[in-house]
Amino acid sequence: MPIQVNTSVVGKEYPPFPVTVERGKIKDFARAIGDLNPFYLDDRVGAASEWGDVIAPPTFAVTFRDERADAGALLRDLGVDIARVLHGEQEFEIVRQLTPGETYLCRTKVVDIYEKTGKSGPMAFVVRETAITDRTNEIVATMRNVMVIRL
Amino acid sequence: MKYAKVSFEDVTVGDELPPLHKGPIEQIQLTRYAGASGDFNPIHQDDAFARAAGMGGVFAHGMLSMGFVAQALTDWAGVGTVRKLGVRFAALVRLRDVVTCRGRVLAKSSKDDVHTVELEVWAENQRGEKVVSGRATLALAARA
CATH class of the missing domain: 3.10.129.10 (Hotdog Thioesterase)
Incomplete structure (x- = not known):
């Protein structure tokens, strides 16, 4: 019996949460990927760069999490166990580079839920968008996440 | 270059x-990526969990x-x-x-x-x- 997903979650906006980018977090993230680019890892290279500091790799914003607004909160709302979840799609739009010491505000919203039947059976697709803004409320980056739930 | x-x-x-x-x-890279990204889904760490979930074993984070x-x-x-x-x-x-x-x-x-x-x-x-x-x-x- 396929499970039911609570589709009334569409349109839900999660509580905005602030994130301050830590220098060490950028470096740990780059090293975990095995990307040893000195613009992420070497403070002197960063200081001499056009950004005046190291910058974060393109996918770094995925580390911006808050337990009231993350995948765990979404799964509770959907009534779905984490063992059923796969990452379907991900997109980043980057307007400005993320740099250490900066504080950003993240706002996540559920924009769509739809069902499809694939090779491995029925699946639900949950689409979330996260807008990342700076202190002056300018958009710095956006993320779009498609979570796949095996029903 | x-x-x-x-x-x-x-x-x-x-x-x-x-x-x-x-x-x-390697498993250690998935553990390291979990720590660096904050994605601790056990499906990337715990082979028994991943098998019980029907995934045939551990697999890497898509984000990696x-x-x-x-x-x-x-x-x-x-x-x-x-x-x-x-x-x-x-x-x-x-x-x-x-x-x-x-x-x-x-x-x-x-x-x-x-x-x-x-x-x-x-x-x-x-x-x-x-x-x-x-x-x-x-x-x-x-x-x-």
């Missing part, structure tokens, strides 16, 4: 990115492979060039897989001194199966 920066004029539609080979994927694709782009074009990167996770990456990231220039355009390049990007495993496929938009500097 590693950490090169390409100029807009040097890019031609049809150009291919230098392939970036990553792996073989997406990080590899981003690296292929920045190794070629330079850091700070990626304006947009969107991917679909087409197949699972397993322990001991080798992931090769590739890309091809689809289009070039210039508007108001912003020079952008559109690419198709993908990653494949050692059997040539696509594990990631997507599109990227880079903003490149023009030669002075």
